[in-house]
Amino acid sequence: MRLAQRLGLRHPLIQAPMAGTSTPALAAAVCEAGALGSVAVGAVDAGTARTMIADLRARTARPFNVNAFVHHRALRDLAAEQAWIAAMAPLFERFGAAPPAALNEIYRSLNDDPDMLAVLVEAAPAVVSFHFGLPTDEAIAALKARGCMLMASATSLAEAEAAVAAGMDAVVAQGFEAGGHRGVFDPEAPDERMPTLDLVRLLSSRLDVPVIAAGGIMDGADIRRALDAGADAAQLGTGFVGCPESAADAGYRAMLARAKGTTLTAAISGRPARCLDNDFVAWARDTDARVPGYPVTYDAGKALIAAAKGAGECGFGAHWAGTQFARARPMPAGELVMLLAQEAGFDA
Numbered sequence: 001m002r003l004a005q006r007l008g009l010r011h012p013l014i015q016a017p018m019a020g021t022s023t024p025a026l027a028a029a030v031c032e033a034g035a036l037g038s039v040a041v042g043a044v045d046a047g048t049a050r051t052m053i054a055d056l057r058a059r060t061a062r063p064f065n066v067n068a069f070v071h072h073r074a075l076r077d078l079a080a081e082q083a084w085i086a087a088m089a090p091l092f093e094r095f096g097a098a099p100p101a102a103l104n105e106i107y108r109s110l111n112d113d114p115d116m117l118a119v120l121v122e123a124a125p126a127v128v129s130f131h132f133g134l135p136t137d138e139a140i141a142a143l144k145a146r147g148c149m150l151m152a153s154a155t156s157l158a159e160a161e162a163a164v165a166a167g168m169d170a171v172v173a174q175g176f177e178a179g180g181h182r183g184v185f186d187p188e189a190p191d192e193r194m195p196t197l198d199l200v201r202l203l204s205s206r207l208d209v210p211v212i213a214a215g216g217i218m219d220g221a222d223i224r225r226a227l228d229a230g231a232d233a234a235q236l237g238t239g240f241v242g243c244p245e246s247a248a249d250a251g252y253r254a255m256l257a258r259a260k261g262t263t264l265t266a267a268i269s270g271r272p273a274r275c276l277d278n279d280f281v282a283w284a285r286d287t288d289a290r291v292p293g294y295p296v297t298y299d300a301g302k303a304l305i306a307a308a309k310g311a312g313e314c315g316f317g318a319h320w321a322g323t324q325f326a327r328a329r330p331m332p333a334g335e336l337v338m339l340l341a342q343e344a345g346f347d348a
Contacts, residue, residue, distance in 0.1 A: 003170055003210045003232045006149065007063045007126055010034030011341045013223070014212060015333070016237030017067030017129065018180065018246075019043040020318070024052055026245035026333050028059035033337035036233075037062075042069030042131065043107055046115035053123045063126030065151075068110040071132040074270070074293035078102075081296060087289035088300055091316070097307035103296040111136050121146055129153070129172065132271075133185045140167045151212070153183030156192045160203050160211075171207060172235060173199045175215030179238045179262070179322035181273040187294065191272070197229045204230025218327040220343020227344075236340075238322040242330030251314025256325055268318050270297030276325065279315035280304070 004012040015022070015030040019040035027037030039056055041049035049066075056064055081103045092099045110116055110130070117139050120128055124146035131153050135143075143150060144167065151170040154160035160171045162185070174183045175196025184191055194202070196215035204211045210232035217226060223234040241248050242256055259276040266272045267284030271294035275281055280301075291297055301318065308316035329336065341347050 003212070007036060009036055009063070011337065011344075011346050012227070012233035013337060013340060014038065014065065014233055014235040015240050016180075016214065016235050017065065017131075018237050018241070018320070019067070019069075021241055021247050021252075021320070023245060023247050024056035024059060026240060026243060026247075027056050027064050029243075029245050029333035030240075030337055031060040031062040031064050033334040034341070035337045036065055036127065038065035038067055038127075038129070040067040041116065041119075042067065042110075045108075046113065046119045049116060050119045050123070053119070053125065057123075065127035065129055066120060066123070066125045067129045067131060068116065068120065068135070069107060069132050070111050070130045070135050071107075071109045071271075071294060073109065073112060074105055074296050076296070077292060080290050081292045084289050084292050084297065085300060087287055088304060091283060091304055092307055095307040095311040095313065097303075097310075100300060100303050103292065103299045105296050106299050106302070107295040110139065117142065120148075124148055127151060131181065131183050134163060134166045134168075137166070153214070154203070155182060155184050155199070156194065157202055157206060159183075159185050160207060164207055164209055168209065170210040170212060170232070171203060172212045172214050173203050173231070175199050175213070177323040178215030179274045179325065180320035181269065181271050182264070184272070187266070187271050197225065200226060200229045200231045204232075216322055216324045218324045220340050220345070222324075223340060223344040237320075238325050239328050239336065239340075240333060241321065242328050243333040243336060244330075245333050249309075249314075251309065251317055252319050253330070254314060255317065255319045256321060256328060259319070259321070259325065262321055262323055262325065266291045266294075266297070268298065268301040270294030273318075273320060274322060276319040276321045278317060278319055279313075280317065
């Protein structure tokens with residue numbers, strides 16, 4: 001296992017970054033158990049990112065991963081944005097709130113944020129990973145000069161080949177089963193929607209870098225199947241949401257326990273993302289309004305989520321989860337890593 005050897009991991013397991021849900025405490029517990037813990041800085045500013053990384057480093061001396069978003073800036077369409085706000089207005093009224101008057105681009109891509117790049121270069125975590133595309137050549141060179149291993153998500157062979165050509169040291173093969181945002185480079189292009197194991201087999205046969213399987217992996221048997229398909233390591237996200245160290249609120253945890261399925265929707269954030277079937281997803285399924293781009297749509301989504309939560313309603317939330325969410329086993333993160341390793345036969 002090249003990745004595990006390079007990073008000194010006891011187990012070829014990665015806890016997915018999960019912006020808004022992962023925490024330094026979660027990542028540290030995973031690291032201390034011998035796997036690779038991750039935090040995500042795509043939804044925070046540079047100052048908060050510096051604090052998060054320092055917090056994580058104070059909790060563990062082991063290698064960890066910091067994930068950044070590298071999306072293209074939204075192509076603004078003010079008429080479409082106002083139409084979207086109008087479509088959502090009845091939802092806000094239900095909770096005694098008013099929708100935002102206008103939408104804002106609430107997240108900055110690493111490619112447009114020199115302050116964030118400076119934080120990552122200064123911190124030089126063992127791994128820096130990217131979602132939604134690829135960083136600039138300058139960012140790649142600066143991070144590699146600091147000794148960082150670089151990884152990017154890919155949902156197709158074309159994306160994976162572009163990642164390797166750009167200088168990525170490993171590729172995360174994000175299958176269609178995965179929870180959260182699809183890592184597609186271009187959300188307007190057709191999505192091949194390849195299942196995880198099919199994508200792993202394809203990428204591992206064509207690439208000379210480690211391939212990490214992500215999507216639908218919940219237990220040791222799943223991990224073993226991914227490794228047998230050619231993966232160098234397995235990445236789990238939904239399996240860690242229920243851990244006490246995660247930032248998932250009570251509503252999110254309750255939805256994990258009672259939801260009946262998942263749906264891929266762009267209505268919450270502006271980019272396709274797999275979410276538990278909840279009231280937000282049901283509304284999105286029926287609306288005819290055109291979804292504005294990412295991340296401006298998320299400005300309205302977050303405002304609605306906050307309004308609903310304030311009224312005691314947990315059915316409206318960014319409850320990201322993969323297709324196998326019902327098999328999650330809530331427990332402390334370190335214990336989960338040890339159980340997964342045992343099930344996969346790593347400790348045999």
